[in-house]
Structures are given as structure tokens and as C-alpha cells.
Amino acid sequence: MRFADPACAMAYPADVAQVRLANISKKFGGVTAVDDIELEIGDREFMVLLGPSGCGKSTLLRIIAGLEDPTEGTVTIGDRVVNDILPKDRDVAMVFQSYALYPHKTVQANIEFPLKVRGVDKPERAAAAKVAADSLGLGEYMNRKPGALSGGQRQRVALARAIVRKPAVFCMDEPLSNLDAKLRGETRAELIALHQRLESTFIYVTHDQVEAMTMGSRIAVMSRGHIEQVGTPQEVYDKPESVFIAQFVGTPPMNILPPGSIEPGEHLVGVRPEHLRVNEDGPISMTVTLVEQLGHEVLVTGLVGENRVVVREAAHAEQPAIGSTANLDAEVTTRHRFSALTQRRIDV
């Protein structure tokens, strides 16, 4: 199933929906979930907050939506500081990981709910719900209850409920994580199309770096309550600001080699698996422990000292035997240097 014709009347008025977070901190008792965050999200941008579980990304999203109050700092949407403004008046819609559909209401009633609580007349909200539902291919399911829908259809109902009131900012908290891999892949592309069609600001939380890379116009990578790096997906991939980002973004993750193993110096050297190559004269000696044939490529895993290293090779390249030793090398331009002390990037 695909999203319906983008030509439908779902484009929104061009309100400026820039989101600015200034010095945002959030503490739960003695635990700091979000620490001194500075972030600007442009109008109509698709910003992805990416990070592992517990890094504070969902808390940050909830602060933007108004479900949590920041301990410190200000949230600005458009030209309004919204710290003291209720969620309903922030012009923000939220899509939850669980979809948060009302199981006792029909699809139609679920989609109409935000308009109903705002006192919109029945015919008007029915018409708006129909437009939203049709745009997401839900027209034939309007009288069903969520329990009679598949995971993908439920996720669309949650999206329809969000778009029906035409918010300036969409907050999405891992909305694809309950879908199977195939449906997740399809829905990713459809969300991008939806963003382009709606011309609204999307703030999307995920721990899945593939989602972040494929969907975001920019990514803010978070770790332990901090933003480690903000940039386009390509920037984050090509120039990771820290060892954490280098290993969190990219599959398989970047190999981090100890100081002196591939080039002289006291710094760590990072090399992406696709940039390592087998070379008889290479300075790195790896003992092969695993060879994974993936059809379109081969992943060769081994140990360099105590460090696990992965090499990505073409599908039909000559494969080393498990237990054998392979010498590796990497072009100087493909190497990333990180301080062994701070783990931050060193630009030479």
C-alpha cells in the first residue's frame, strides 16, 4: 500500500515553524536526562534526533511537545517562547511509538478527536478526517477499530490524527519501531514523501541510524544527555566528531585502531570497513575470525591485537580463510583521527 496522490489538498499554510532550544536541561531527581542542549531546527526541516536508549532524545522531544517542562533553558517555536504554553497551544502534534490510538474509537473517531476537542463542527471535522485518511490510504478503514488493523495501518491512523489539525511542527517518537523490517523500509520512504507534501517541520526521534541517514535533512546525534554532533547525514558519516559517533553511525561501525597501528602518533585511527583493503604490504596484521557472505558484499571480521576489525569486500573478491592472517591497509585520505584522551576528532 502506498500513500495516496500527493496532489490532494494537504499542503499547509506557510507559518514559520523554526524550533530553537537554548540551554535546555532536564533533571529527574538526581539524574540529568538532558544537559545544556543548544539546537536550532529550521522551518520545514526534517530533523532527526539520533542516539542509543537512554541518551535523552525522547525527553528532548517531549520538552518540545510540552509533555515535560525543562529544568532550565527556553524552547522557542516560531517567534514565541513556549515554556509556559500548554501543548495544545504550541501548534505541535505528536506521534507516539505505541501510536496511542484510542482502542474503543473507530479510525474516523480517532482521526477526528483533535478537532472534536477543539470544538470543530461535526461536518467540518468529518471532511478534514476524510482528507487526512485518504491522503494516507485509510479511506476504506474509517469504520474499523484499531484492533482490526495491521501495525502499518495503525501507524497511518496515528499519522492521520497528527496531520488532521495541520500543526506547524510534528514530533515523532520512534514511530516505526513496532513495524517489521520490510514495512519499516516502505514507510520510511513514505514519511519522507509526507514531509515534502506537508511542508511542515518534522522532529523525529530514533535509535536506528539507517532511519536517521535516510530520512533526516539533518541529524543531531545524542549521547548521555548531550548533542555530540549536528549535521547532514553525509557530514555525520564522513566527518564524525567523536569515536562514539564514528561507531554509532554506519553499519558495520567504523573500525577504531590503537595509536601507532597504521600510522605513527599518539592518536586513535578510525577507518570505515569499506576503506580497509587487503594488501600484502599493509601495516596491519589481522587474524580472520569470521567471513560473512551477504550476497552483494562480504564482511570479513578479525582481530588486530585485541581490537575487533571488520573489512567490507566486494561479493566476488577472494576470501581469506578463517584462522588465516591478512595484512590490511587504508588510504591516508580515508583515515579519521581521534584524540586517545578526549575521543574527539582531530583534523590534521
Added chain:
Amino acid sequence: MTKRSARSRWRDSGLALLMLAPSGVILGMFVIYPLVKAVFLGRQRCSPTGKCPVTGGWQQYVDAFRSHEFQDALIVTIKYALITVPIGLVLGVGLAVLADKYLRGIGIFRTIFSSTVATSVAVASVMWFFLFNPNLGLLADWIGGVAKTPGLLQSPGTALWAVSASTIWANLGFTFIVVTAGLQSVPKDLYESAYVDGANGFTRFTNVTLPMISPVLLFATVVLTARAFESFGEIDLLTLGGPKAKTTTLTYLAFGKGLPTAADDGLRATVTVLLFFVLLILALLQFRGLEKRVHYGN
């Protein structure tokens, strides 16, 4: 799939029956046999010595049902249920919603609100007996008027309400616990979603809370109604069915203290069996009428 042999199935059936036997014996001895015995006893008239020489036949059920004693008791019982069940539910839901917050010290309130579940009917009734006492009770001093002369339990106009107050209080812990469990199973995302969409507290309560706890509300309604129809202890301790039979419920009529049924086991059985059918019909009506409005999740 291969078909199992008849012998193998017979052997399994035998084992199944053997394992069911203990439950079957207990059910038969303590439920089915007394019920069947009561149905047949209800066709007879008995003397105070326990001998039942007169057989009224099935007509005895019809006569008993048509008697003004039964009709009056049925009306009192229905009134009693109509007072105790809705008020008990509203108070139980209200307290549970109030206590469903993550606040410091809320556990103390939860303990207090649920404590009546551990209070016996006898203790609750004695406590309310003293509260209602026209000479010593606190309520007599506060309310005055009928509460002082002749007393809330002694006035025909207020006795049923006074007994109902005791019952509502005693059942409050049960309703509170059941509704609290229901509230805790409601996903918090639903409230947050409604909040972001602009729903105020009342709208969230009517659109999220009530539908989501509807199964426990149905359960509590059925149990509280059955309890109302079976109430005996508080009536015996507070009013003895009086004044002027204004608190004589069906169960109290079946017990028969000071009533024509007192010395006749046959008549008592008749009333008991009729009460059984009244409750059965009521439960069926409740399930049929309310179940359509109940959402069991997915």
C-alpha cells in the same frame, strides 16, 4: 495428522474425569446438591420442628412471588441496590482517580481508601450503629432533626439510606482497589496524546479513562449489585429489617427473623430460590445491557 484410536481417547477422557473429580465432588456437595434440595424444599411448608408435611407444589413459588411480603422486599432490595451501587461506584472511581497520581505520600491515602476491604461487615455495622445513634452518635449532633428524633435508623424515611451509607462505606475499599487496578493498566500514552491534542481533564476522563476501565466497571457493577441483593449482616445489626419492614430485603426475608418465614424452612427455601432467579436474570440483563459499552482492549 493421524487419528488417535478410540481406546487412546477413552483413556485420556478417563484421566481428565479423574482430575476433574475433586472439583466435581466439592461443587456437587456444596453447590449443586443444596440448590436442587432447596428447589424441592421450596415446594413444601414446614413446621417449626423441621417436619415438612404439606406440599404446596410449584404453585408455592407463584404464591410466594405474588405475596406482598415478597413484593415489598423486592422493592426494598431494588431501592437498596439503586442507592448503593451507583453511589458506591461514583465514590470508588472518584477516589481511585484522585489516588492515581505519583505524589509523595499517596501510598498512605491508597491504604486508607482501600482499608474498608479488610473491615468485616460486623465491625462496619457496629461503627455506623454508633455514628447513627440518636443519643450518642456524632451524626445526630451534626445533622439534628430526624437524626436526633427518632434517629436515622429508626425513621422509616431514612432507615434504608442509613443502612445504605454503611454498605457504601464497607464496599468502597473493594471498588477502589478494582478501579485502581483498572486505571493502572491504561497506557499513559493515551492521556499524553489526548493532552497534546487539546483535551482537558474532563474530556480525558470521559474519552480515555472511562472507556478504558469499562471492563472493571462492569465487573464492579455486577459484584456490587449481587452484594446488594445478598446483604444481610448490616441489616440485621443496624435495623433488624425495620422500621415497618422498610429495610427488609429479600435475603432478610429469607432469613425471616420476626417474619412469617421465620419458622418455615419451606417458605425460606422458596424465597431463596426466587432470589436466585432474580439475581440470575439481573446478571444476564447487566451483561447484555452493559457489555456492548465495554471495551476489552486488543
